[in-house]
Amino acid sequence: LAKTTQPISMDSYEGQEVNITCSHNNIATNDYITWYQQFPSQGPRFIIQGYKTKVTNEVASLFIPADRKSSTLSLPRVSLSDTAVYYCLVGDRGAGSYQLTFGKGTKLSVIP
Amino acid sequence: DAGVIQSPRHEVTEMGQEVTLRCKPISGHNSLFWYRQTMMRGLELLIYFNNNVPIDDSGMPEDRFSAKMPNASFSTLKIQPSEPRDSAVYFCASSLKGSLANEQFFGPGTRLTVL
Numbered sequence: 001l002a003k004t005t006q007p008i009s010m011d012s013y014e015g016q017e018v019n020i021t022c023s024h025n026n027i028a029t030n031d032y033i034t035w036y037q038q039f040p041s042q043g044p045r046f047i048i049q050g051y052k053t054k055v056t057n058e059v060a061s062l063f064i065p066a067d068r069k070s071s072t073l074s075l076p077r078v079s080l081s082d083t084a085v086y087y088c089l090v091g092d093r094g095a096g097s098y099q100l101t102f103g104k105g106t107k108l109s110v111i112p
Numbered sequence: 113d114a115g116v117i118q119s120p121r122h123e124v125t126e127m128g129q130e131v132t133l134r135c136k137p138i139s140g141h142n143s144l145f146w147y148r149q150t151m152m153r154g155l156e157l158l159i160y161f162n163n164n165v166p167i168d169d170s171g172m173p174e175d176r177f178s179a180k181m182p183n184a185s186f187s188t189l190k191i192q193p194s195e196p197r198d199s200a201v202y203f204c205a206s207s208l209k210g211s212l213a214n215e216q217f218f219g220p221g222t223r224l225t226v227l
Contacts, residue, residue, distance in 0.1 A: 032213050043116075043203045043218025044155070087155070091213035102147075102155035 004088045009107040018075045020106050022088030025069050033064060033071045036087040036102070044087060044102065048073070075108075083110045116219035118204050124225045130192040133222045136185055137206030145216060146179055146189050147203040155203070161187065194226045 005023040012018045024033070032051050036044040048055055050062040050071070061074040075082055087105040117136040125131055137144050146158040159169040164181045172179070176195070181187040191198055201223050205216040 034213060034215075038155075041221075043205065043221055044216075045218065046215040049215070089213070101157065104154035 004090055004103065006086075006088050006103075006106045008104065009109070011109045011111060012078055013111050014079055015077050018078050018082070018108060018110075020073045020075075020086055020088075020108070021070055022073070023070045024088070024090045027068050027090050028092065030092045031068075031090045032092070033062065033068075034089045034091070035060070035062065035073045036089070036105075038085045038087065038105070040084075047086075078108075078110050080110050080112060082108065084108060116204055116206055116217055118202075118219035118222050120222060121220060122223045122225075124227065125194055126227050127195055128193045129226075130190065131194045131198075131224060131226075133189040133202050133204075133224070135187045135189070135204030135219060137187070137204070138217055139185065141206035141208050141217070142184075143207045143209065143214075144181060144187050145205040145207075146187070147205065147218075148200045149203060149221075150200045158189070191224075194224075196226045199224055199226050 032049055034049040035047045037047050038044040048057055048060050048062045050064050052064050052068060055062045063072040073086060085105040085107050087102045116138055119134045123131060142163050144161040147155050148158055149155045156171055158171045159179045160167045161181045164184055176193060177191055179189045189202060201221045203218050203221045205218040207214045207216045
C-alpha cells in the first residue's frame with residue numbers, strides 16, 4: 001500500500017503559482033498518482049492524474065520525477081476560488097486497488 | 113447527467129435510532145463507494161461495490177454499520193443503533209471502472225448529527 005505524505009496547509013497570494021508536493025516513497029510499478037480538490041461543504045472533485053513526467057490540463061499541471069517517489073501539483077495564477085483542500089492519492093487503476101486513502105490533504109488558503 | 117445524488121442532505125437523530133443514508137450513482141457507472149469525513153480522521157473509505165457486489169468492507173467501523181446495493185442505481189448505508197461518534201459527513205461516489213484509482217465522482221454528502 002503506497003502511503004502519501006503532503007503538507008497540512010499552505011498559504012498563497014492571488015495571482016501566484018502554487019506548487020503542492022506529495023511524497024510516495026513506496027509507490028508500486030502499476031500505481032498512478034491522482035489529485036482531488038475539495039471545496040467546503042462539497043465532495044472531492046478529480047483534478048488530474050498521471051503516471052510519469054508531466055501532465056497538463058485546463059486546471060493544473062502534474063510533475064512526476066523519474067523515480068516517481070514524489071509528485072507536484074502546480075496551480076497557475078491562483079485565485080480566491082482555488083481555496084480548498086487538495087488530496088494526493090496513489091493506486092493501481094487495475095482491479096484490486098482496494099485500499100486507496102484520501103487522508104487529510106493539504107489545505108490551501110489563497111489570500112487577496 | 114445529474115451527478116451522484118444523495119439523500120437526505122442533513123440528518124439529525126438521537127442516539128440509538130436507526131439512520132439510513134441513500135445514494136444514486138451516475139448512470140452507467142460500475143463502482144460505488146461510501147466515505148465518511150470528520151475533522152479528526154479526514155476522508156475514510158467505508159465500503160466499495162463493484163457491479164453491485166461488495167468488494168471490500170474493511171473500512172466499516174463496526175457491526176452497527178451495513179451497506180447494500182440492491183441494483184445498479186441505488187445503494188444504502190445504514191447505522192443501527194447510531195451513536196454520537198457517528199456524527200460526520202457521509203459521501204457516496206461512483207466511477208466508471210472498478211478501481212479506486214479511477215476517477216471518482218462524489219455526491220454532495222449527507223451531514224449526520226447524532227445527539
